[in-house]
Amino acid sequence: MSVAVENFRNNRIHPKVFALVTACVSMTMLFAAFTSAYVVRQAAGNWLEFPLPTYFYVSTGIIVLSSVLLHSSYVSFKNGKEAAYKGLMVVSALLGIAFVVCQVLGFYEMEAMGIELTGNPSGSFVYVIAAVHAAHVLAGIAVLAVAMLHAFLLPFNPTPARKLRFQQTIIYWHFVDILWVYLLFFFILQQT
Amino acid sequence: MAYVLEYDEDLLIEEQGFDDHFHEHHHGDKYQSSFINTYIFSMDHKMIAKQFLITGIFWAIIGAAMSIVFRLQLGFPEENLAWLQPLLGKWITVNDSGIGTLDPQFYYALVTMHGTILVFFVLTAGLSGTFSNLLIPLQLGARDMASPMLNMLSYWFFFMAGLVMFLSLFLSTGPFAGGWTGYPPLSALPQASSGSGAGMTMWIVSLVLFVVSVLLGGINYITTVLNLRTKGMTMWRMPLTIWAFFVTAILGLLSFPVLASAFFLMMCDRGLGTSFYLSEIFIGGAPLDNVGGSPILYQHLFWFLGHPEVYIIILPAMGLVSEVMSVHARKPIFGYKAMVFSILAIGFLSFIVWAHHMFMSGVNPFIANFFVIFTLIIAVPSAVKVFNWIATLYGGNIRFTSAMLFSIGFVSMFISGGLTGIFLGNSTIDIQMHDTYFVVAHFHIVMGIAAFFGMYAGVYHWYPKMFGRFMNETLGKIHFWGTMIGAYAIFWPMHYLGLAGVPRRYYKFDTFDAFAHFGDMNKFITIAAIVVFFLQILFVINFFYSIFKGRKMKTKNPWGATTLEWTTPVEGIHGNWPGNLPSVHRWAYDYGKDGIEFIPQYVPINENESEEH
Ligand code: HEM
Ligand SMILES: [Cu+2]
Numbered sequence: 001m002s003v004a005v006e007n008f009r010n011n012r013i014h015p016k017v018f019a020l021v022t023a024c025v026s027m028t029m030l031f032a033a034f035t036s037a038y039v040v041r042q043a044a045g046n047w048l049e050f051p052l053p054t055y056f057y058v059s060t061g062i063i064v065l066s067s068v069l070l071h072s073s074y075v076s077f078k079n080g081k082e083a084a085y086k087g088l089m090v091v092s093a094l095l096g097i098a099f100v101v102c103q104v105l106g107f108y109e110m111e112a113m114g115i116e117l118t119g120n121p122s123g124s125f126v127y128v129i130a131a132v133h134a135a136h137v138l139a140g141i142a143v144l145a146v147a148m149l150h151a152f153l154l155p156f157n158p159t160p161a162r163k164l165r166f167q168q169t170i171i172y173w174h175f176v177d178i179l180w181v182y183l184l185f186f187f188i189l190q191q192t
Numbered sequence: 193m194a195y196v197l198e199y200d201e202d203l204l205i206e207e208q209g210f211d212d213h214f215h216e217h218h219h220g221d222k223y224q225s226s227f228i229n230t231y232i233f234s235m236d237h238k239m240i241a242k243q244f245l246i247t248g249i250f251w252a253i254i255g256a257a258m259s260i261v262f263r264l265q266l267g268f269p270e271e272n273l274a275w276l277q278p279l280l281g282k283w284i285t286v287n288d289s290g291i292g293t294l295d296p297q298f299y300y301a302l303v304t305m306h307g308t309i310l311v312f313f314v315l316t317a318g319l320s321g322t323f324s325n326l327l328i329p330l331q332l333g334a335r336d337m338a339s340p341m342l343n344m345l346s347y348w349f350f351f352m353a354g355l356v357m358f359l360s361l362f363l364s365t366g367p368f369a370g371g372w373t374g375y376p377p378l379s380a381l382p383q384a385s386s387g388s389g390a391g392m393t394m395w396i397v398s399l400v401l402f403v404v405s406v407l408l409g410g411i412n413y414i415t416t417v418l419n420l421r422t423k424g425m426t427m428w429r430m431p432l433t434i435w436a437f438f439v440t441a442i443l444g445l446l447s448f449p450v451l452a453s454a455f456f457l458m459m460c461d462r463g464l465g466t467s468f469y470l471s472e473i474f475i476g477g478a479p480l481d482n483v484g485g486s487p488i489l490y491q492h493l494f495w496f497l498g499h500p501e502v503y504i505i506i507l508p509a510m511g512l513v514s515e516v517m518s519v520h521a522r523k524p525i526f527g528y529k530a531m532v533f534s535i536l537a538i539g540f541l542s543f544i545v546w547a548h549h550m551f552m553s554g555v556n557p558f559i560a561n562f563f564v565i566f567t568l569i570i571a572v573p574s575a576v577k578v579f580n581w582i583a584t585l586y587g588g589n590i591r592f593t594s595a596m597l598f599s600i601g602f603v604s605m606f607i608s609g610g611l612t613g614i615f616l617g618n619s620t621i622d623i624q625m626h627d628t629y630f631v632v633a634h635f636h637i638v639m640g641i642a643a644f645f646g647m648y649a650g651v652y653h654w655y656p657k658m659f660g661r662f663m664n665e666t667l668g669k670i671h672f673w674g675t676m677i678g679a680y681a682i683f684w685p686m687h688y689l690g691l692a693g694v695p696r697r698y699y700k701f702d703t704f705d706a707f708a709h710f711g712d713m714n715k716f717i718t719i720a721a722i723v724v725f726f727l728q729i730l731f732v733i734n735f736f737y738s739i740f741k742g743r744k745m746k747t748k749n750p751w752g753a754t755t756l757e758w759t760t761p762v763e764g765i766h767g768n769w770p771g772n773l774p775s776v777h778r779w780a781y782d783y784g785k786d787g788i789e790f791i792p793q794y795v796p797i798n799e800n801e802s803e804e805h
Contacts, residue, residue: 033453
């Protein structure tokens with residue numbers, strides 16, 4: 001554990017959690033930039049309208065569910081329910097993978113509609129934004145993989161350090177979840 | 193008459209201090225147990241600060257040398273440059289009569305690299321990286337950054353960014369040559385010019401690494417400032433340096449991701465054939481497939497970063513200057529709260545003025561009005577700061593050290609350059625000025641020189657803290673006066689060039705009769721630039737010589753400053769304070785209070801002391 005962080009136990013929010021939230025703010029800016037660029041470009045005209053792939057709605061359900069399950073896993077961890085902790089975590093990681101698969105299927109669906117990556121920017125934006133988001137989810141899956149290693153290799157013991165680490169994992173996982181919900185609503189609202 | 197307070201500093205810190213149980217833990221292995229983790233993969237903020245500084249100096253020399261080469265071209269376009277061939281190789285073409293000329297393509301590459309290197313590597317990483325790292329933990333009374341690990345990574349991402357950029361200089365097609373702003377289509381089409389291929393790819397990779405470095409650093413700075421202040425160090429007791437670094441980090445955290453998104457779309461255009469920035473382009477008479485994109489989109493994204501970026505550069509310099517000025521004028525900074533609020537106001541406003549760089553890109557004139565107004569409003573907090581600096585100097589007991597001279601020089605430069613900003617901020621005047629040497633003069637004075645002066649003030653002032661020795665003051669003064677006069681000699685005439693309409697980024701003006709009479713002025717500028725360049729080399733020599741041979745720092749607090757960094761041992765130990773952390777009882781500017789020369793922040797308030805500021 002890092003040196004400086006040990007100093008201040010009385011902080012309401014742990015510096016490491018704070019740092020993660022700050023990082024999430026900067027990732028939010030990345031997507032805010034993408035979506036602003038979308039709006040600016042759309043306002044300039046020559047913009048092809050098309051319906052969002054249905055897989056995107058499926059994936060939204062999946063990632064929201066995954067977020068909820070990971071949260072229950074965290075609650076179980078804190079309450080000492082080892083089996084629920086491990087089980088829920090595995091399921092939510094699997095749902096994370098299912099989310100990415102659905103996004104890819106959504107891309108195929110768009111292609112089948114005739115919306116190519118290199119066509120009108122209206123389509124390119126959806127591809128690129130969803131893909132960059134999916135990359136963030138993949139990073140989240142990597143984080144979950146580490147969490148699972150901890151869950152299955154270390155003896156079950158909810159120490160403050162492990163709680164903190166788990167807390168960081170769920171914050172990030174909720175973040176990519178909310179981010180996707182925002183993006184979905186953004187796409188829907190921009191289309192009408 | 194001012195008298196000096198008597199107390200035993202170490203005893204006071206130990207008694208009043210805050211026990212964080214730091215020294216009960218064992219931290220040995222990760223820290224300074226071998227050459228590698230002491231000097232290379234160091235996690236100690238003081239060492240990382242030095243790494244940023246020395247890397248910044250390296251890049252400053254390269255970037256400045258490039259400017260000398262293109263200034264030679266501008267000042268002496270007919271001169272024989274064959275002597276540069278050993279260095280520049282095929283970029284100098286020598287004709288049959290032995291006359292060497294600079295390749296025009298490479299001229300553009302030099303201008304581009306000069307801008308990129310100075311803006312990002314020197315004035316962002318070298319300035320804010322160095323001093324945020326050095327001063328945030330020391331002045332706040334923290335053992336180190338919130339995450340020393342991320343801090344180390346921040347430096348190494350910067351290092352890698354530099355490495356990629358450096359390698360791109362040696363590409364056979366040359367580095368990127370489309371200007372430091374990387375506007376499409378030159379940047380988006382590999383076939384657009386020779387530097388747009390591999391050169392641009394490496395440019396973009398390098399800057400993406402750089403963005404990562406800035407974000408890692410910024411997250412750390414913000415977290416440290418908000419979470420790791422020592423006991424008693426409220427936000428309103430923080431020195432202005434810290435306020436400046438803090439707001440700078442916030443600006444970086446909010447604006448650099450936007451640059452990343454601009455680059456990401458750019459990479460898709462380059463690699464995947466999308467058309468975010470490209471539409472109806474003909475290359476060599478043949479149309480490209482790309483339709484529907486907009487190069488203006490890139491400009492919006494770029495300048496949404498670009499304008500905050502100029503404040504990311506200048507705010508740390510402002511913070512350093514405020515602090516140095518107060519210490520060496522032996523007076524509290526005038527209007528501390530006004531200084532803080534103007535930093536915050538500048539930070540906020542910097543996000544809503546970006547389109548002033550695009551008045552001539554065809555933005556709607558009604559929208560331009562909005563940006564004109566906010567741009568001009570920035571002059572208000574800027575003027576508040578200038579006023580406060582001058583008021584701080586007024587009646588001060590000024591010690592004209594090199595650090596102080598550079599601080600005063602900073603104010604001069606900031607005023608001169610800020611005034612021309614007001615010209616440019618008017619969209620109608622900008623029709624004439626845009627893309628002329630007037631803009632070059634504006635931003636070099638207000639950003640280039642001013643930020644360098646802030647950095648020099650910081651280096652001369654905190655050098656003893658970094659290296660335990662002083663830099664040579666005589667050389668420092670020669671450095672200051674030469675640079676002060678020389679910098680104006682370089683950039684003042686450029687205003688006239690710009691007013692006459694001489695465009696920037698031109699290789700040669702021999703086909704423009706209207707500009708023919710500026711030949712001598714360009715020669716003068718080039719000669720001044722060469723002189724100033726050698727004065728900076730003098731600084732570099734002074735810097736490295738003093739590391740080994742400089743006068744030793746015998747006392748902990750040679751300048752009589754109030755801030756906490758001067759209470760740490762001269763050697764600079766891991767964890768910064770040998771025992772307890774100092775606890776803070778007052779703001780950072782108790783100079784000359786109640787007739788006492790200075791009262792450090794860790795000294796408790798005395799019963800019969802007058803009101804706190
Ligand atoms: C009173 C404050 C300022 C105003 C009103 C102002 C206004 C402007 C305007 C309107 C331009 C665009 C000119 C054009 O391209 O036609 C400009 C360019 C520029 N300004 Fe300022 N400015 C101010 C202060 C600053 C400061 C403090 C910095 C940096 C520390 C700065 C750095 C720059 C740079 C780098 C450019 C040129 C970028 C490029 O085209 O390569 N300015 N300024
Ligand atoms: Cu600007």
